[in-house]
Amino acid sequence: MTSAARTVSTVLADTLSAWGVNYVFGVPSESATHFLDALHEPERPEFVAARHEGGAAFMAEAHAAASGTVGVVLAGRAVGAANLSIGVHTARENSTPMLVIVGQMSSRHQGREGFQETDLPAFLGPVAKAAHEEADPQRVPEAVHRALVLASRGRPGPVVLSLPEEVFGVATTEPLREPVRPSRPRPSADDVAGVLAELAAAERPVIIAGAGVLRSGAEERLREFAVRTGVPVLAAWRRHDVFPNDHPLYAGHLQMGTHPEIVRTLSGADLVLAVGSRLGEITVQNYTAITDQRVVAIDIDPAMLGKSHPVVLGVAADAEAALTDLVRAAPDRAVPEKRAAWATERRAAYEEATAVPAAEHTDRVDSRQIIRLLRAGLPDDAVITNDAGNFAGWLHTFFRFVAPNTYVGAASGAMGYALPAAIGARLARPDRPVVAVAGDGGTMMTFQELETAVRLGAPVVLVVMNNNMFGSIRMHQERAHPGRVVGSELGNPDFAALAQAFGAAGETVRRDTEFGPALAKALMREGPTVIEVVTDPEQISVSSTITELRERAR
Incomplete structure (x- = not known):
């Protein structure tokens, strides 16, 4: 393609390639079909279609954290922007460099309450490092370069670039700009x-x-x-x-x-x-x-x-x-x-x-033993992602990370993070096992991304610690209002069967002795596996049972 025939979309795609971006995560949008077409070329970043923009943003954030590159996520208009905002907030909290590309409605129709119209920079700006809309096609290449520089320099973070749909296909002769390495200021x-x-x-x-x-x-x-x-x-x-x-x-x-x-x-x-x-x-x-x-x-x-x-x-x-x-x-x-x-x-x-002394149980699950067995069953360089919830207390307390670049987590405490993050991390680290650890509440928020993992053939392992409740909320309820449970009890599917319906493998663990073999089999598979671990709802946290919380509150 000659420089005269280049479009905003091809310059955007080639700029991302020059910055070492291998994947663009997102949900396809009619506002950005020209850009999606530009990504069809093999030398350009691969587009990974997620099942929800929130999942896509988590994938992009985790991929950036695991790879050391800039994460890129694409969505369309207000609804896509609203869905991915949780990932923007997470990238900000995690200090993760991320470019958020949002296809905006045509600038010709703005200001008249057009379809899915909103002021995207104003909407996402408060949770981003910066946000900008560029309607001049000839300035888009510059705007993309500036957004990537801003996302990477200083304290890294997510930068939003909103582009009206008509600019993507416009021809441009603007040159590619060379990537800029972030400065590393030294102390005096x-x-x-x-x-x-x-x-x-x-x-x-x-x-x-x-x-x-x-x-x-x-x-x-x-x-x-x-x-x-x-x-x-x-x-x-x-x-x-x-x-x-x-x-x-x-x-x-x-x-x-x-x-x-x-x-x-x-x-x-x-x-x-x-x-x-x-x-x-x-x-x-x-x-x-x-x-x-x-x-x-x-x-x-x-x-x-x-x-x-x-x-x-x-x-x-x-x-x-x-x-x-x-x-x-x-x-x-x-x-x-x-x-x-x-x-x-x-x-x-x-x-x-x-310390967790080895003591596997044949009649029940002890979450401490599950974490001990998880550590024992993984190589030191395995990557762990985890969700938010009380289940995470066992992982945070008892799993020992001994190698760098082996943990990807959301400092924002976002639920639904673990599974999509595992997909992003696995694409960044294809040579390492990647295990997501989540509770049943967070799992169901983004479980649809299991289909993304199946489609990609990503052999991630999702460990679901299932106590049929929003555990952290229940804990706070029992502390403040003992015995008065409102909204924190959950009903759940058979996670192993649901995984199989998606085309993944599924295992159910009801006692400690079953977990090690289930994990070993999962690590040998070429596709994703879900291991449901049925835990005791009474053991609400690492340090307390529900009964103990109620007794203390009396």
């Missing part, structure tokens, strides 16, 4: 010296490592820095794989319902070094675990420094660049005795809080 020499001085003065320091470490690929630098300084590391909410969980300096994951001993590692510290972490509500336990500790924060986004807690030093820098400079500047000497004892104590507390 004074910042490095200041961080090390704060550490030198601390006896009980702790590092909280967040998404900034993952997005900059700084996991190895973090490990080197922790070893060099002897500082224990806590993983921020749903950043499990930021530091190897089997390392002597790993002290636990800060989650909903964090074990009190792991919380004590944070609340008992005299210095908190936050690296790429927002120190958000869940990570700092409803803002109660950091009180009078000195806080030093390193973040690529200056707006995050001191946003949630006062800081004695805020360093605006890329996590990998900062940790590299800190490792180089850190004195090469023995770790102070009190600090070493502190790290040993907190590691022991973590190990005691998360």
Whole structure:
């Protein structure tokens, strides 16, 4: 095709290719048929048709997180934009670079309440990093390039680009623009010296490592820095794989319902070094675990420094660049005795809080044993995605992530995330097993995407922890209104049979001893498998039963 015959759609497709994008996820829209046709060429990104725009957005977000590229999702007009908004919010919360392309109605008809008309930038802008509509065909190539740059630089996030339907097929001679690598701002020499001085003065320091470490690929630098300084590391909410969980300096994951001993590692510290972490509500336990500790924060986004807690030093820098400079500047000497004892104590507390002695049951399911068997049955590089709900407490507490790039989760707490995320992650990591762990509530929100997995031949494994309820809601009801259950009880299908109806394999586990063999068979299959694990509704959380919650509320 000559440059004169190129269209906005072909330039858009080739721009994505130049940025290393291999897949565009979405639901086909009549507003973007020219773009879909441009993706038909083999050298361009493959279009993955999902069964719902929300599922497509989750796939794109997870694919970006697992691959290190920009995720791309396509939808049409207001209804498509509304459906995918949950994925936009998730990408924002996860600091995931994503381009959201929305086919808009014709600009000739706007302002007259045309079919599916809405102001798309105004609608999605509040949950996106940025949002823009471009109606001039000759400026679309520039707008796409700018959106990709903005999505990737600084704190990554989702950028929305709304394009009226008539621009996609317009001829253009605008050239392709070369991809721009995100800048990695380094800390100043004074910042490095200041961080090390704060550490030198601390006896009980702790590092909280967040998404900034993952997005900059700084996991190895973090490990080197922790070893060099002897500082224990806590993983921020749903950043499990930021530091190897089997390392002597790993002290636990800060989650909903964090074990009190792991919380004590944070609340008992005299210095908190936050690296790429927002120190958000869940990570700092409803803002109660950091009180009078000195806080030093390193973040690529200056707006995050001191946003949630006062800081004695805020360093605006890329996590990998900062940790590299800190490792180089850190004195090469023995770790102070009190600090070493502190790290040993907190590691022991973590190990005691998360230990699961082997004890398979032949008559029931113990969720702790399911997680132990899941860990034992997977290679270290397997990728785990998980949904939101009380079932996740067992995964968050007892599954140990020992390799980088092995966890993909939604910091937004979005239900319905796990299965579509697993599909996106599997396309990014075709050489690794990918297992989604979900509750029955979240599973049913996006279960239709199992057909997408079957169509793609994606051998993902979905483990459904089924207690026939919205467990987290039920827990809160029992705490505040014991015995008064409204809306949290659910009826469910036979998940194994439903999986088979979709063309996938299905297994049902009613006792611990059945799970290991079911998982082993699933990992050998060429297509997707659903393993339904029937759990006890009485065991409402890792630490409590429904009966215990009612007794405490009396």
